[in-house]
Amino acid sequence: GAVVSQHPSWVICKSGTSVKIECRSLDFQATTMFWYRQFPKQSLMLMATSNEGSKATYEQGVEKDKFLINHASLTLSTLTVTSAHPEDSSFYICSAREQSQETQYFGPGTRLLVL
Amino acid sequence: EDQVTQSPEALRLQEGESSSLNCSYTVSGLRGLFWYRQDPGKGPEFLFTLYSAGEEKEKERLKATLTKKESFLHITAPKPEDSATYLCAVLGAGNNRKLIWGLGTSLGVNP
Numbered sequence: 217g218a219v220v221s222q223h224p225s226w227v228i229c230k231s232g233t234s235v236k237i238e239c240r241s242l243d244f245q246a247t248t249m250f251w252y253r254q255f256p257k258q259s260l261m262l263m264a265t266s267n268e269g270s271k272a273t274y275e276q277g278v279e280k281d282k283f284l285i286n287h288a289s290l291t292l293s294t295l296t297v298t299s300a301h302p303e304d305s306s307f308y309i310c311s312a313r314e315q316s317q318e319t320q321y322f323g324p325g326t327r328l329l330v331l
Numbered sequence: 332e333d334q335v336t337q338s339p340e341a342l343r344l345q346e347g348e349s350s351s352l353n354c355s356y357t358v359s360g361l362r363g364l365f366w367y368r369q370d371p372g373k374g375p376e377f378l379f380t381l382y383s384a385g386e387e388k389e390k391e392r393l394k395a396t397l398t399k400k401e402s403f404l405h406i407t408a409p410k411p412e413d414s415a416t417y418l419c420a421v422l423g424a425g426n427n428r429k430l431i432w433g434l435g436t437s438l439g440v441n442p
Contacts, residue, residue: 220374248428260418265428273427307372311375318363318422319365321377325373325374
């Protein structure tokens with residue numbers, strides 16, 4: 217149980233294009249989903265928290281107009297990196313949590329490379 | 332300020348050589364301490380959640396324990412497939428239910 221999937225697992229795009237990453241909870245309803253970014257040899261950095269049907273809450277320093285998050289259903293959240301630039305290249309990981317539960321379950325991650 | 336410190340930063344063991352990883356924490360109102368395993372290029376894999384001092388949980392060769400100041404992840408008779416980075420995170424009463432992460436312990440197990 218508690219499986220979270222992400223798609224795509226890796227993506228290469230040209231600078232200036234937009235990229236959408238999907239995060240799905242496969243066997244539970246995720247009232248809250250989180251988006252993280254991880255740089256090599258570093259721990260996870262929380263970008264934003266989204267509750268189903270509500271606007272996402274972004275961490276300080278994260279541009280909400282650049283990283284668009286949608287959490288329209290209890291099993292799906294999407295992260296769109298708009299007008300991507302090489303500095304946006306990173307490993308993006310989502311996690312999901314059930315209502316009234318504390319444990320987050322993570323997806324396998326998406327490697328983004330912007331050329 | 333809520334904080335998590337993991338030690339050692341890296342550890343190399345021989346197959347079968349048991350050891351422990353440490354996660355020291357300071358948090359206001361612990362709501363949970365979490366252990367995850369992360370393999371290179373993958374997302375963290377959930378291992379354990381501990382909620383109160385004295386609690387212990389086991390899974391195969393792993394056992395997690397919790398006190399009011401720290402948690403240990405004990406690895407008994409490790410195998411090469413246990414090689415990974417082990418991450419510890421805490422959830423406090425504040426911080427809007429955000430996890431506070433340690434930097435992890437990179438474990439390598441030689442055959």
